[in-house]
Amino acid sequence: MSDPMRPRAALRTAVVWDVLKDAVDGAGQTLDVLDTGGGTGNFAVPVAGLGHRVTVVDPSPNALFALERRAAEAGVAARVHGVQGDVHGLFDVVGRESFDVVLCHGVLEYLDQPAAGLGNVVAALRPGGTLSLLAAGLGGAVLARALAGHFSEAREALDDPEGRWGAADPVPHRFTAAQLTALVADAGVEAGAVHGVRVFSDLVPGVLVDTEPGALDALLRLEAAAAARPEFHAVATQLHVLGRKSPARD
Template identity: 35%
Template sequence: MARQLDEQIAGRYPVGQRLRILDVGMGAGTQALRLARAGHTVTGLESDAELLKAARESLSTEPAGIRERVRLIEGDGRETGVHFLPGSFDVVLCHGVLMYAPDPDAMLAGLARMLAPGGLLSLVVRNAEALAMRPGLAGDWAGATAAFDSDVYTDRTGQKVRADRLDTLTSALAGIAAPLHAWYGVRVFTDGVANDVGLPAAEELERLLAAEDRAGRTEPYRRIAALLHLCGVRG
């Protein structure tokens, strides 16, 4: 996702422009810190106290110039209007968060309002059209059969959450004046890898990432990815 996001940023903004970025549901801050190191001003919004603490601890080890570019706030994506004025950001990230929102349309509309004209909204969601892939590849035929007709899945923490469809989100983005500009598949080949499996050696990891990146841009592979990365642009 980082490579895809960098591609979209580079395609929309002049080289060297320091962007105002909002990372909604930033987790432990990995993406926020990466973007701050690249020179951007980043605001991280996170509702989980433990993840927010981890992000603050990671930020504390960074040089002063990077720390000055990062602001961390406790809150969630439904509260953007409480914390920020409309049009406050050039880029809004909502990665792995929308599936937990009880009213995703309202949340999306709120995120879009945070964007300046021409701003980029980056979403990462679970792909409802590929829910049968994980149980099917694991030999769970009953689970695969049930997944064909479902928009709900169990995440890696055991929580049941919503998956989204490309067509539905395309319509939603058009409705909030941030129409779809580009989309990618994420985790085409690696969704079934267990959490406790370590990374391969550097050379093998680079081959893996290259294969995933190409599959995520190529039909029909990207349509069976576990996740979808959608980029909308504010009109």
């Protein structure tokens, strides 16, 4: 199977994939994985390619159709199951404490009640299971608006409790690393690694990456080097938290 992180899409997904791959590869067994809002399978299909069973819950039938086709093309159709649903109605379509790993990527920022939605996501995990959470970062949005010359919008995002830059902002919520790890802790998950995602790639002109020899690989290496450094979390477009649900008590 081809590398899902190459070439251009790597700038958006490589850091998360590297962390996630290490987490599921190191398990030493076949895992039951849930991908909430997994869409067309950007992560689900590669995870299935590692030998794991993946259930994708997504509200879009078109995305699930594309997922089915993509899984078949990758030769992992038997290990990928798509079902229509959403996080708030999660237990209408999957069981509680049924999964070893749950992915919640690009979902939390669009929920009316992020804490309640995250609570459902964590409730789908077995005790001791792994949560992979990816959500929109506040600092990256402020920086992007400022660099685009929208200084008032940048200030509004900076001051707004939800990190929004105005009524036309398509993202309902953005988070700092501290806010995201606090949400995770409140949901019963111990946050481990926190990574900044797309620290530089959204700010670099695309023509430079596409035309300059070696630029893409160099930028990928730079993103990987900066991702785990806390000083760059404040300017990342997205934040990724890998955590472990509290084990069951005797």
